[in-house]
Amino acid sequence: MCRGVGRGRRVNTLGIPVTPPGDEPGLSGLYAELAGALTVLDDQQCLASFSLPYPPAVQLLYDRVVLRCIEQQRTPPASLPDLVQWSRESRAGEEPFAVPASTISPDARLVHPLGRVPTRACLELASADRGGLAAGEAHALLGMVKERCVSESSFRKCRDFLISTPVLSGREPLSRKRRWDDRLWRRVADLYVPVPEFLRRYDVLALCATCELPALLPRDGDFERMEWCESETCRTDRPPLLLRDPGEVMLLRRCLRVFLVLPGRVERSARQALHAAGIPVRSRPDRPGTYELVDSDGTDRVLRSYDRLQPALLARTVREECSDAPECAVVVVPQQCLAQPDFEAAFAAPFPGPSRPALVTPNGLAAEMRPPPHEQKENNA
Numbered sequence: 001m002c003r004g005v006g007r008g009r010r011v012n013t014l015g016i017p018v019t020p021p022g023d024e025p026g027l028s029g030l031y032a033e034l035a036g037a038l039t040v041l042d043d044q045q046c047l048a049s050f051s052l053p054y055p056p057a058v059q060l061l062y063d064r065v066v067l068r069c070i071e072q073q074r075t076p077p078a079s080l081p082d083l084v085q086w087s088r089e090s091r092a093g094e095e096p097f098a099v100p101a102s103t104i105s106p107d108a109r110l111v112h113p114l115g116r117v118p119t120r121a122c123l124e125l126a127s128a129d130r131g132g133l134a135a136g137e138a139h140a141l142l143g144m145v146k147e148r149c150v151s152e153s154s155f156r157k158c159r160d161f162l163i164s165t166p167v168l169s170g171r172e173p174l175s176r177k178r179r180w181d182d183r184l185w186r187r188v189a190d191l192y193v194p195v196p197e198f199l200r201r202y203d204v205l206a207l208c209a210t211c212e213l214p215a216l217l218p219r220d221g222d223f224e225r226m227e228w229c230e231s232e233t234c235r236t237d238r239p240p241l242l243l244r245d246p247g248e249v250m251l252l253r254r255c256l257r258v259f260l261v262l263p264g265r266v267e268r269s270a271r272q273a274l275h276a277a278g279i280p281v282r283s284r285p286d287r288p289g290t291y292e293l294v295d296s297d298g299t300d301r302v303l304r305s306y307d308r309l310q311p312a313l314l315a316r317t318v319r320e321e322c323s324d325a326p327e328c329a330v331v332v333v334p335q336q337c338l339a340q341p342d343f344e345a346a347f348a349a350p351f352p353g354p355s356r357p358a359l360v361t362p363n364g365l366a367a368e369m370r371p372p373p374h375e376q377k378e379n380n381a
């Protein structure tokens with residue numbers, strides 16, 4: 001987590017190490033390390049209730065943030081809990097970090113002011129350059145499930161189950177609505193955890209009516225709306241679903257809810273759109289969630305689905321995951337991503353023109369694979 005601590009180090013006149021300006025604020029910078037520390041801390045202890053002793057690496061990071069503030073003649077956070085509070089209030093583009101917009105949106109926060117957990121921006125930043133955090137952990141957990149499966153089809157069933165079941169009622173195994181598969185359950189059971197205390201407000205678990213992920217009821221007791229949901233993008237004025245016995249509920253681990261369930265839904269919509277358009281698609285057994293398809297001009301293309309809030313970090317991920325031929329990649333994202341101002345431009349910026357992957361929604365996928373008739377005529381001429 002604290003890689004790069006000694007890199008490029010110099011000291012000020014008091015002998016205190018300072019970070020050279022050129023070392024900040026890239027993905028190896030202090031802000032990204034803070035994102036990583038908050039992600040780890042929440043995973044281990046839950047940010048809302050963590051206590052002494054703090055993990056040594058997190059304490060060291062806190063010390064470095066204090067130094068940064070002293071360098072800039074700012075009042076440093078008084079304690080680690082104060083640093084968490086500071087992360088709820090301050091935005092990425094503000095001092096003392098002033099992360100450029102080419103890395104992360106200037107208005108992004110690391111801890112959600114209402115949800116009090118690491119934001120999706122925090123998880124995406126923590127995952128960008130750290131294979132073991134959040135997205136990397138989700139990938140590793142899926143790999144573990146794959147090793148438990150005897151065949152490709154059994155792994156596909158497990159993966160589909162996880163994508164469709166982020167929340168599991170304790171009574172559900174006995175439900176007649178779904179054929180319960182004991183063998184499948186044994187392969188995925190340890191990916192589910194009890195509902196954490198902070199989500200049990202009013203002794204219920206609220207689920208967002210739109211994304212069906214955990215939500216928080218307002219503190220004024222109004223059960224007709226929510227104040228936060230895990231996707232961070234849903235309308236808050238719809239009454240959430242309420243599970244009144246949260247002790248009987250298990251949640252898929254958060255890294256999988258964010259980095260498997262959300263993009264998995266986009267992937268499902270993309271598959272349905274291609275199927276409806278009669279465009280054949282083939283899944284890559286070595287890379288779950290990756291599909292191969294042939295463009296109308298005969299070009300082999302690779303399709304991957306994502307649900308990310310930070311377009312520059314998404315571009316970085318796509319460059320790594322589609323490094324073979326990014327210009328042949330088709331990146332599918334939900335409509336609300338492309339509805340964000342400048343999302344498309346920020347995603348495209350790191351790619352030299354000719355190597356830019358296509359960025360589409362599930363609804364635009366068929367048109368991307370099959371150009372409009374007038375273009376086909378021009379191509380055939």
Ligand SMILES: [Zn+2]
Nearest residue numbers: 208211229234
């Ligand atoms: Zn939601």
